[in-house]
Amino acid sequence: MKKKLLLGAILFASFLTANAQDSCDAATAVTTGQYSVSAINGAYEAGCYAGNSQNAPAAEWYAYTATANGYLTVSSAITGNANGEAGIDTRLSILTGTCAALECYGYNDDVDPNATTPDYRSEATVPVESGTVYYIVWDNNWQNQAFVFDVTFTAADCVSPNVFGFQSPSVGTDSASLSWMAAPGSPDYDVMYGAIGFTTDDTTGTTVSVDTNSADLSDLPAEANLWYYVRSNCGDSQGDWVGPFALTLAAGLDYSNGFDDAANRADGFRNLAGWGLSTDENEGATLSHSPTGFLFSALSTTGASNSWILAKPVVLAAGEEVTFSYYAQLLTNSTTLNATLNVTVGMSSDISTHDIVDTYTFAGSAAYANHTFTYTADVAGTYYFAFNNASAQATGNNFILLDTVLLDSNLGSEDFLASQFSIYPNPASDVINIANAENILVNGVQIVDLNGRVVKSAKFNGVTEAQINISDLSSGMYLMNVSSDQGTITKKIVKK
Structure with a gap:
């Protein structure tokens, strides 16, 4: 993804001829090899994993039918597609299902946008099952110039789960229920979990084996933030480990996070889209409420902001009242610009199921201001609070700064x-x-x-x-x- 639209034409050699179609129903059948996309001008009919793919104005559709179980790789990061700021900028989705009911199966925007020479080309590898059709979709969210893409397939006896098929865990303070999309071939599975940063080569991880595509873990370190990996186990062979995935256990109240612990600043806060965590000591000393860490989210210049970050989940008893407090500041040169910060809550990390429980509107200021509200849990369980930057469209560089989040329990009048x-x-x-x-x-x-x-x-x-x-x-x-x-x-x- 580049910030500007690049136009132009590139000449390619040694590719297969297969004119792309502009809809799922007319998707062009492909096998392995290289294919050219001359221009992107069709209607995009389904969304995918990340970004705003569902709003893309046009796309080119291809269909690949797996001839065996294994791994499918689709890539525009190949010789012939220029790299760097003046190169190709593509976005790729891989979908399954029927044209009337498509599901995301794989996605990639940029291979490495932060490299010294940024790579805005796309590549995705997904497990595939013999006889299943997989739709390859290129959209012109960033540009519509011509490019070439490569389709390769590697057969495998034991295929691990799709990285995009993992659901958000259901967690308690010391337990978790994991689930994921079944891998091709219906194998058994191994799950390895441990401290953040561990690898599957470490001896610090704990492994459990299950015969279904789910696992219930208990007696975990209380309130910990962990990682886990999953692989298929076919008896005489195993698939590659998939992960790591975050496993954030719930906290008990009282809970606080000033984002100042250099070893664990996030402490379970999870960015969904549009928030960052500052770890710069010098920056934090001047911009944070409690030095040296803080969260930040930019106000959109193209429309209303809609940026989300999940807080570490917390366990509440039925009828428990919580005092929720945080410090916020609008970093801006304007004295009249306002920012809007919603707090939502639900019993799932899926923010689409959340209810707004508080809205705080504040103006540009040189100082942080504290905002506090109360919330009462209806039933006992794990609750997920989230912050939503819902500010109106603005001009220039303007940021919400968020720090010192506190959740205190008020269990009664005693x-x-x-x-x-x-x-x-x-x-x-x-x-x-x-x-x-x-x-x-x-x-x-x-x-x-x-x-x-x-x-x-x-x-x-x-x-x-x-x-x-x-x-x-x-x-x-x-x-x-x-x-x-x-x-x-x-x-x-x-x-x-």
């Missing part, structure tokens, strides 16, 4: 009483101690899971200090209700 108690250690693996310095008498303790089930209870005869053994509980988050002569308090605890 805050003062709760502040008199010490609950330690927390997280804990064996026992939790309950103490206070105000001679408040403890009469009983009840531990409840996040589904409202009482999993442990103990009675005491008016003691100022108590201890309860949790070694037999499963790892995870619980609510501890402590009844006393001055009332009942609720504390969140984590069993390691």
Whole structure:
């Protein structure tokens, strides 16, 4: 993708002749080899994985039918297509299904747009199954000049899943459910997970094997941010590892992130489109609210902004009220320009299912301003909050800066009483101690899971200090209700 439209003509040699068609129904059949695209002038009829492909004004359609199980590679990054700023700028989608119901199967815009010599050509490799038709679609989102593309196929006995077929995990504080599109040949699978940065060659990863295209993981490090890989296992052979994919476990409240931990600035915040994370120490010292990291999103100059970033998911109890706080600033030379920042929430990382729970409109200012609102969970579960830059169209360089995100729990009106108690250690693996310095008498303790089930209870005869053994509980988050002569308090605890 280049910022300007390049026009021109390029001469090619040694390619197969196959005039492209302008619709899925009339897609030109291709096998392996090189094909020329003389111009892009047809109607694009389906969207794909990234960007705004569904809005592309034109495309050229081809159809490849797999003759065996293996891997299909489609590429315009070949000799004959000029590279660099003055070179070819293509965008590729690979679709499956019928023309009436197409699904994205592969996508690539630029091979390497950030290289010293940027490569705006496109290449994608996808697993394919014998007898299945795969649609190859080139659209003119960036330019419409002629180019050549290459189709190659490599047969394989054991084919791994498609990287585009992985769904967002469903997570708790120490558990996750993974799922992905079944690989050709219906193999078994291996899943390897570990700390961010690990590779499949490391001995630090943990591997589990499953016979379906899903895996339930438990007893994971509480609230951790992990990576995972998946490969097909065909018994006497295995496919290549696919990944890494992010596995962000949910946090318990209270949660905060000032993006200042150099080893883990993001801490589960995930960019969907249009947000960046500054890690520049000098820049952060002057532009962040809590030096040295911050998030930023540019205001669009071509239309209303629609940039999204997901926060680390959090686990909430039914009826739990959350105080949500953050600091924002509009970095601009204008004193009259406004920015709009929505916060949305849902019980899925799919932002299309979210509801807007708060809107903050603020003007250009030299200082950060704090914005706070409350949210109450309807049911117990994992909640996904997201920030949406929804500002109106602007001119020039203008940025929303976002920093110091806080989520605090307000479980009731007994805050003062709760502040008199010490609950330690927390997280804990064996026992939790309950103490206070105000001679408040403890009469009983009840531990409840996040589904409202009482999993442990103990009675005491008016003691100022108590201890309860949790070694037999499963790892995870619980609510501890402590009844006393001055009332009942609720504390969140984590069993390691």
